Amino acid sequence: MAEFRMPSLGADMEAGTLVEWLVKPGDEVKRGDIIAVVETQKGAIEVETFQIGRIEKFLVDLNTKVPVGTPIAIIQTEGEQAAVPAEPSPSSELPVAPAPEPRPPPLLAVPPVPAVVRAPSPAHGIMPRPIASPAARQLAAQHNVDLSSLTGSGPNGAILAADVERRLGPTAPSPERKRATGLDLAAMRTAIAAAMARSKREIPHYYLEHQIDVSHTEQWLAERNATLPPDSRLLMGALALKAVALAIRRFPAFNGFYRDNRFESSTAVHVGVAISIRGGGLAAPALRDTDQLSLDELMHGMRDLVQRTRAGRIRSSEISDSTVTVSSLGERGVEALYGVIYPPQVAIVGFGKVVTRPWVVDGAIGPRSVITITLAADHRVSDGHAGALFLAEIGKLLQEPEKL
Amino acid sequence: MTGIDVRKTVLEEINNVAPEVDLATVDPAADLREAIDIDSMDFLNLVTALHRRTSVEIPETDYPKLVTISGMIAYLEAKLG
Numbered sequence: 001m002a003e004f005r006m007p008s009l010g011a012d013m014e015a016g017t018l019v020e021w022l023v024k025p026g027d028e029v030k031r032g033d034i035i036a037v038v039e040t041q042k043g044a045i046e047v048e049t050f051q052i053g054r055i056e057k058f059l060v061d062l063n064t065k066v067p068v069g070t071p072i073a074i075i076q077t078e079g080e081q082a083a084v085p086a087e088p089s090p091s092s093e094l095p096v097a098p099a100p101e102p103r104p105p106p107l108l109a110v111p112p113v114p115a116v117v118r119a120p121s122p123a124h125g126i127m128p129r130p131i132a133s134p135a136a137r138q139l140a141a142q143h144n145v146d147l148s149s150l151t152g153s154g155p156n157g158a159i160l161a162a163d164v165e166r167r168l169g170p171t172a173p174s175p176e177r178k179r180a181t182g183l184d185l186a187a188m189r190t191a192i193a194a195a196m197a198r199s200k201r202e203i204p205h206y207y208l209e210h211q212i213d214v215s216h217t218e219q220w221l222a223e224r225n226a227t228l229p230p231d232s233r234l235l236m237g238a239l240a241l242k243a244v245a246l247a248i249r250r251f252p253a254f255n256g257f258y259r260d261n262r263f264e265s266s267t268a269v270h271v272g273v274a275i276s277i278r279g280g281g282l283a284a285p286a287l288r289d290t291d292q293l294s295l296d297e298l299m300h301g302m303r304d305l306v307q308r309t310r311a312g313r314i315r316s317s318e319i320s321d322s323t324v325t326v327s328s329l330g331e332r333g334v335e336a337l338y339g340v341i342y343p344p345q346v347a348i349v350g351f352g353k354v355v356t357r358p359w360v361v362d363g364a365i366g367p368r369s370v371i372t373i374t375l376a377a378d379h380r381v382s383d384g385h386a387g388a389l390f391l392a393e394i395g396k397l398l399q400e401p402e403k404l
Numbered sequence: 405m406t407g408i409d410v411r412k413t414v415l416e417e418i419n420n421v422a423p424e425v426d427l428a429t430v431d432p433a434a435d436l437r438e439a440i441d442i443d444s445m446d447f448l449n450l451v452t453a454l455h456r457r458t459s460v461e462i463p464e465t466d467y468p469k470l471v472t473i474s475g476m477i478a479y480l481e482a483k484l485g
Contacts, residue, residue, distance in 0.1 A: 225464050230452040235444050278424060306445050330444040332437055
């Protein structure tokens with residue numbers, strides 16, 4: 001039997017609100033299946049399971065906010081007998097919820113809800129303990145509501161959080177109940193602030209920049225796109241992602257996570273794509289196995305990622321898996337950007353907009369298309385020398401688009 | 405004529421890319437990239453959608469003609485006319 005817990009979707013996440021189950025008890029699940037939608041500061045995120053088995057039961061009500069690490073469902077893994085009830089109880093059937101087990105303490109400070117109160121039940125053994133969901137118990141405990149005074153509206157009369165809310169009346173602070181999808185830009189700003197402040201506090205950044213002539217790359221792109229319908233055209237940004245993904249395989253000191261005072265490089269390359277959100281937001285979900293994708297696959301993946309991110313539908317693995325980030329200004333904006341590393345990653349590569357500049361080619365000055373590539377990297381893990389070689393390799397690859 | 409209401413199509417597709425913008429307030433002669441903050445990906449999505457709805461080819465070399473609302477309408481009307 002496995003507990004499915006509220007996942008940590010990034011270093012800055014402390015709690016999530018369960019807004020939708022996409023499976024029901026009894027459903028078979030396999031690794032990678034999306035089983036729930038969780039509302040976080042980054043928006044609604046589709047959460048995947050890494051277990052193979054059958055959903056046994058849910059432990060948390062919809063629209064309940066719980067700290068990272070809280071068990072939210074039980075998955076019966078393969079080959080197991082039906083799980084025994086979590087706690088023997090005077091009332092033999094507890095179809096909705098077992099008595100809450102003590103939850104692990106929140107992994108991070110500032111628990112948004114008090115750690116679960118295991119309500120001491122003086123009546124235990126004298127009268128049957130009311131059937132109630134964990135969320136209902138929690139809410140009742142917070143507001144000193146006697147559960148036995150409530151009538152439950154759930155299965156077998158189980159008391160749900162909504163029943164407690166009704167008792168509390170319209171003035172009660174309801175648990176966060178936003179729309180199931182979409183983005184809360186204010187919350188996103190808070191999440192960005194937390195992650196970036198931590199980055200600047202903990203990571204000794206160093207910065208490098210490199211200007212390269214991408215006239216040939218632009219020409220190659222224009223010739224390729226000329227014969228293709230719009231939905232098959234490539235953007236320079238896709239070439240940039242691929243160049244970084246290929247280069248980083250030779251420079252593992254920029255690909256991975258710095259955690260618990262040590263760096264662990266990743267063999268997989270999942271490039272986080274910085275995506276700006278209209279109205280002022282930013283997310284950098286991962287394009288998984290970026291180095292393995294053809295340019296067409298990569299472009300398709302990027303379009304899909306941008307679309308879903310802006311619609312507020314990204315998957316849990318896309319949020320937590322990025323091993324390095326790329327931020328690309330596209331054709332507008334300025335010539336160079338200096339990124340702030342997204343912890344626990346150790347590097348961010350920036351691409352400015354392509355500009356026309358006087359450039360020396362074969363001893364003569366002429367107008368060329370020039371792009372500025374920057375690197376911000378973690379000095380605990382690498383030095384400027386390695387960074388320079390990495391950046392030069394990215395530039396070299398970007399100048400040979402036919403090999404990407 | 406093809407029966408396509410070009411103006412309506414263009415405004416609908418711009419709205420899909422930038423749903424929060426009140427297009428009535430946008431100068432039809434303004435560069436959309438600045439006026440409503442659309443990036444290369446948004447622009448490509450817009451061109452893709454216009455191509456799907458009007459069947460006009462819209463090669464990349466014509467992009468400069470499509471950076472304003474009035475330019476976009478004039479371009480598509482000329483191609484469809």
